[in-house]
Amino acid sequence: MRHGWMTAVAVAFLWPAGAGLMAQEQGVTGSTVSLAAGAASLELALADGEARVISLREGEVLIDGEVRGSYEPGGTLDSSWRSLLTSPALFEGPGLADRLAGWMPDVSGDAEVASGTALESLFDRLAESSNRTAAAAVIPQSATIDLSGGGQVAIAPGRITSLGELTRGVELLSRQLQVLGGQVAGLEENLALVVHDDYTVGANQLVEGSLALLSGELDLEGTVDGDVLVLDGTLTLSRSANVTGDILQVGGDVIDAGGRVSGEMVSLLAGELGDLVSDFEVDLADEIDRPVRVNVRSNQRGFFGSIGHNIGHAIGGVMASVVWLLALAVLGFVVVYFFRSRLEVAAAVVRMDTVRSFGVGLAGQLLVLPILLLLVVGIVTWLVIPVYALAVALAIPAGYLAVAHAVGEGVQEQRFDWMDRFNLRRGSSYHYVFIGLFFLLAPFAIASVLYLLGGMLGFVRGLMFFAATVLTWAAVTTGFGAIIITRGGGRKGRASQADFDDLFSTPDSFESESEGEASA
């Protein structure tokens, strides 16, 4: 059914026909023109409900089906009759019966003279009847363009001046409707009138269905009870115009001079309408809440995408550093609470014997797997393997915390004025661990913040991330070594007891300051 009307138009090309117009007047309330290869007919609807059908068909002149004369197909009378029926002026405005009565048929031969006389006589009677009943006639508020003629789509204007142009226009319409697909299904199925040249739908006229404008200037003063599709040409909506549906403009112009459009006016200004979804026939209510995600491709996201991308990276990186800081701080506080002395011993070894700790840690990392394999191969008891794995697993974070403790101690011993200003100088292992972790993780946060500067500092950012990673590995390695050296903080390393005593005592500078304050 989708292209059913197109088939009808094609038939109209094969047998030139399918044109018609309506006019409203006293007496005559409507008209239908049908043109075919062997026939040309005019049907007049009268005010009393009756109809007159005048046809020139296959050499016979028929009035209401009765033979009233004859003519030569393709001859003088045939041409004159067809010219009359395809003249737009005949159907414009009221007075159709009078204009028919004024028609002077061209004839040749006695037979056609008699036929022409019969037609003139008929039209004179119609005009007289129309004028007689004019005063009593009820003028409809609107008239109907009813050119469907058994479901066919009407072509306007009835005057077909260029069959080739009309053919091209209809082909264009066909292609566009295929492109538009289901979005204009309602328009397509309800199509009543195709306009291909200058034409006017009068203020008191009604198009019962949708309308398509192929080309020309269409002045819409009346009503279209459906949608309007503008493929080319100019559609002018007068103040009296009324479109009950939508207007879809794929080409041409739409001039709104104040007409009323109940639906939406959609204009495709560039590109293919393709997937444009409007509310012609598609209800997308179910899809409205469907979440839309934006994936911005690396290096191709442009400025807007880069802003969000960079800010997101920066915030994400800083937040990750903060989360790691808090998690490790919690772990560190637990270790300080339960194993304070062991942590302090390991931290002291880190500080006093840093190089050796790193070396032992590096060797330990290299030997972790071989030792594990040795245990598996030369197994003494299966219990050793999980104990070994657990010991290694605990040694790594414990060593990292020992390094953090050592770093924290080192920072506290520095004369940073800002630490005094914010009252951050503390002497407990809890503070040492927290401050040490802060400094160990700070490079990651700083590198993340560099994302805010976009690609300009990409190299510096990468270098900072690399340095932070190396620093972390060095800290883990050194701490691991310190844990090995001190047997988990259970014994002091090679450093002397005096060194440890110095480490655990209050620094001289602090003591002297304290003494100075006390003396003051």
Add this chain to the structure above:
Amino acid sequence: MLRPSLVVALMLATATPLAAQEADWTEVRARRQAGDIESVTVDVEYVAGELRVAPANDGLLYDTHLKYDAARMRPERNWSVDGNAARLDLSFEGLGDDGDMDIEFEGDENGFLELGLSQAVPTDLRIRVGAALSEVDLGGVPLTRLVYQTGASETDLRFGTPNSLRMEHLEFAVGAAEFSATELGNARFDEMEFTGGVGDITLDFTGDWSKDASAAIKMGLGSLTLVFPEDLGVRITKKGFLASLDAPGFTKVDGSWQSPGWDSATHHLEIQLVSALGSIEVRQAD
């Protein structure tokens, strides 16, 4: 007007070889007459590009002018009418897998959405914006409610002329963005709610005040500038930590900061301000 940094970024983007699918730019205008509609709810979700909102021509209920890459997204409009109340939903569906939308900017050709709103029909407006450059002028649009949400974007929103209706609720939710809302006094709101994440925020409360109002402002990180007309009585109650408040001329009364003309002002604005970290500058319009 594009800023120099934006121009540079677009030039860099142009220089980047693009191996992705070629853009299919499509431009569509859709508009509808107001007709018998007495109120309308407009819900717009715009992902990326340039967004411009302004009053529509007389007689139109809405007027949308849209340019988009049809190879990557598809606009969705839904229109419904219940009596004399209408609703318009406008959003985009990504054409990638699972509705994903891969957005690229080639050269200086970007998508845009121009949205015109009725100057006569009371409108309940909700706009959600992703990464976009937004210019929103709602002066002349009779708004009963406005919710504006934006992610990483640059927004310039203003009420050029007074709202002809009383706005029950005005809400801004801003992510990481540069956001400026000016002449908020013309919005004629009863209550305003602002939630900001990270960015540079300016809230300008100048305009034609016709009644008292209240505002709740929650700011995360960044810089917040509040501008008030001299004849408006303003009282700010601030909560938060690590956020500095610079309010020259304001005096502290019962824990709140009060503008110089509070007692003599015809209309008053009470602000509850919560800020986590950043700077807050308060100043009076020239």
